[in-house]
Amino acid sequence: xxxxxxxxxxxxxxxxxxxxxxxxxxxxxxxxxxxxxxxxxxxxxxxxxxxxxxxxxxxxxxxxxxxxxxxxxxxxxxxxxxxxxxxxxxxxxxxxxxxxxxxxxxxxxxxxxxxxxxxxxxxxxxxxxxxxxxxxxxxxxxxxxxxxxxxxxxxxxxxxxxxxxxxxxxxxxxxxxxxxxxxxxxxxxxxxxxxxxxxxxxxxxxxxxxxxxxxxxxxxxxxxxxxxxxxxxxxxxxxxxxxxxxxxxxxx
Numbered sequence: 001x002x003x004x005x006x007x008x009x010x011x012x013x014x015x016x017x018x019x020x021x022x023x024x025x026x027x028x029x030x031x032x033x034x035x036x037x038x039x040x041x042x043x044x045x046x047x048x049x050x051x052x053x054x055x056x057x058x059x060x061x062x063x064x065x066x067x068x069x070x071x072x073x074x075x076x077x078x079x080x081x082x083x084x085x086x087x088x089x090x091x092x093x094x095x096x097x098x099x100x101x102x103x104x105x106x107x108x109x110x111x112x113x114x115x116x117x118x119x120x121x122x123x124x125x126x127x128x129x130x131x132x133x134x135x136x137x138x139x140x141x142x143x144x145x146x147x148x149x150x151x152x153x154x155x156x157x158x159x160x161x162x163x164x165x166x167x168x169x170x171x172x173x174x175x176x177x178x179x180x181x182x183x184x185x186x187x188x189x190x191x192x193x194x195x196x197x198x199x200x201x202x203x204x205x206x207x208x209x210x211x212x213x214x215x216x217x218x219x220x221x222x223x224x225x226x227x228x229x230x231x232x233x234x235x236x237x238x239x240x241x242x243x244x245x246x247x248x249x250x251x252x
Contacts (some may be wrong), residue, residue, distance in 0.1 A: 099129035108144040109244035139250035150191035178224040
């Protein structure tokens with residue numbers, strides 16, 4: 001076996017590792033090597049959603065499925081839900097009526113109760129100025145009314161069809177409570193009138209002790225009280241009288 005010697009300058013010999021030399025091991029006591037792996041996820045492009053606004057309200061928007069109690073049940077229970085009375089569909093060709101506004105028009109009146117539990121609750125329908133059950137509710141949606149030729153008439157706005165307050169005609173004229181509602185046709189049972197500022201109703205067939213006596217029952221529905229005021233009041237109802245009020249604005 002022959003050995004080959006490489007002559008290297010002593011100056012560089014300290015920096016050169018010859019092939020027969022083994023590199024010194026690199027050790028760092030107490031050192032921990034941590035490997036970090038980064039995962040990059042590619043997301044799909046965002047989805048564009050186009051928002052379509054509702055049609056704005058106008059006075060000409062069609063009214064769809066409002067029901068009005070045009071023919072109440074004979075012998076209706078005043079404590080029952082007025083909405084359970086037989087109803088008829090208002091034609092889709094009948095347009096929404098915008099009403100007379102929040103300022104009292106000349107020749108018309110607000111009509112409201114003046115004692116608890118319905119103190120300053122106002123006569124109206126819900127939806128306002130539309131055929132439906134007569135109710136006493138907030139001044140914010142109060143209707144405007146007048147009495148003409150024995151009819152209690154509701155103002156529904158300029159050039160709009162007025163509404164008339166109707167009274168149920170029972171099979172038994174001693175029935176304690178008679179339902180009321182507004183419709184576009186004139187009332188054919190009894191007569192409305194002012195007595196002072198109180199709204200009254202009378203009919204020859206119905207004997208009443210107090211022509212100004214009313215009942216407010218479930219869901220604020222208004223009934224004619226054919227009995228004595230504040231005596232043997234039907235369950236779920238409250239005795240009331242209702243009166244006109246002619247300030248420029250309805251208030252609490």
